[in-house]
Amino acid sequence: MSELRLIHGFHAVTSSLRQREGTVREIYLDGSRNDRRAKDLLALAETRGARVMLVDAKRLDGMTGQARHQGVAARVEAVRMPTHIEDVLDELSEPPLLLLLDGVTDPHNLGACLRVADGMGVHAVIAPKDHAVGLNATVAKVASGAADTVPYIMVTNLARTMRELKERNIWLVGADERAEHDLYGVKLEGALGWVLGAEGEGMRRLTRETCDELARIPMLGSVESLNVSVSAGICLAEARRQRGINMIQ
Secondary structure, three states: OOOEEEEEOHHHHHHHHHHOOOOEEEEEEEOOOOOHHHHHHHHHHHHHOOEEEEEOHHHHHHHHOOOOOOOEEEEEEOOOOOOOHHHHHOOOOOOOEEEEEEOOOOHHHHHHHHHHHHHOOOOEEEEEOOOOOOOOHHHHHHHOOHHHOOOEEEEOOHHHHHHHHHHOOOEEEEEOOOOOOEHHHOOOOOOEEEEEEEOOOEOOHHHHHHOOEEEEOOOOOOOOOOOHHHHHHHHHHHHHHHHHHHHHO
């Protein structure tokens, strides 16, 4: 029997219905909601053959641990994703593009990073077990379906994993505001892993030292830093841009 997990929020539930037909077992919808969003969800659930149960907000609060569920939750079949980076790399037919996160402990930030990673075609997101948040319902909600499409691999020792990636000729570039060069002056078209730390703290010392190269995002305004998911989007988009140019040439 498939393992079930709870997700909540309209984005997460709708994405599961659309992208993973047949895996949504039960939907719990706040019976007091009679708005367009709720009606659209009911219509979609009917076309997908998903069972819908109308419940009160108190039950949803209890199910989700008082999370911001927006009046909807669902039990879905857990997707079996790779748990080892070797399994991902061995199946690739193109140079790997990876995102390594060091110290990202906020589930909203992780969910946004997974969403960005999906949009940029990242093959896996890697994080340390002892210095990161795991996949949970909040991550799934913010990721809007990306938690089921992008492998999220948690490792015991991030620095050791980075060295193993380097042995596979994967170039690791760390985003660091103190770097001499900005990311637009760095070659990013080959096998690549972007390494980012949490906003404010950045990467830990050993993580930074294990990178092959450091690059900064040029900041032209008054703010000193960006949210990690925004930074990830900028870095990954430049990597994809350079790959496209390289392929055309």
